[in-house]
Amino acid sequence: MTRKTVLVGQYDSPFVRRVAVVMHYYGVAFGRRVLSTFADFDTMLELGPLGKVPILVLAGGERLWDSRAILDFLHGRASPGQSLLPHEEPRRRQVLRVEAAAVGLAEKAYERGIELARRAPGTQDPTWIARLERQIASTLAWLELQRPAPFLVGPSFSVGDVTAAVALTYIKEKWPQLLPPGAFPALEMHRTVCEAMPAFQAAPYSATEAAQSGWRPQRP
Structure with missing residues (x-):
């Protein structure tokens, strides 16, 4: 079975979501693994040294983390006419x-x-x-x-x-x-x-994922 690129994180995170929107805009096919840096912290540390989202797991198993690094990779794969980061100055x-x-x-x-x-x-x-x-x-x-x-x-x-x-x-x-x-x-x-x-509609903000994230601690 062919492995595919997977984006790790929740769509209540603006950092995860901006990566997802760009991937949809570029037409990059990907799956999702919905994990939280709070509720799933141990698993997140296994995926990346900081336990942060987003993480992009490439088809070959290589992992990229931090939205800036991931977007730099994605921009580099886009054609000059499609890239969301212009090449020309200023x-x-x-x-x-x-x-x-x-x-x-x-x-x-x-x-x-x-x-x-x-x-x-x-x-x-x-x-x-x-x-x-x-x-x-x-x-x-x-x-x-x-x-x-x-x-x-x-x-x-x-x-x-x-x-x-x-x-x-x-x-x-x-x-x-x-x-x-x-x-x-x-x-x-x-x-x-x-x-x-369309790229935003394909990766909408998720209040449901936010509610399940464990972001707000349970207090006695």
Whole structure:
């Protein structure tokens, strides 16, 4: 039986989901192994040294981890006309800048969630939470200023758009108070346009997988 590429992780993770969206966009066939870094941590450590998602298991058994490394591999296999990371400057660095901001947005939202959900009441650090919220608000404001119409860097869809859209959906699903209605109209339009694309529809955010992840600890 022929082995196929497998993406490990859940679709509530913006890092897993951005890899899945890019794979669908490129037409890369893959299977899924739905594992959580919390509920399935021992298994995740067997698959990768950090026990983090996403992990991409190639057909030959080789494993890649970290969404940046996985996407670099996928971009390298795409034809120049199909690649979501442009080859020409200055657009290439403009896309990389947007992608980096969107990855950071997702990371800071995740860190805030860990502080609120994983720490026991009375042990949370309000100063740290406030700092994270300032970073989130600052990044949202910067992305809004890019004036997506509908895409963030010029007229063409890019990996920056993928990453921004999945980060925005992640925040909207988990902490909607960080995205007040009407506060970021250009970003909401951008997110809506992206989420309607076939590659996004093929890898939708999963609240069911989030609920089964063990992300929120059971307290006595």
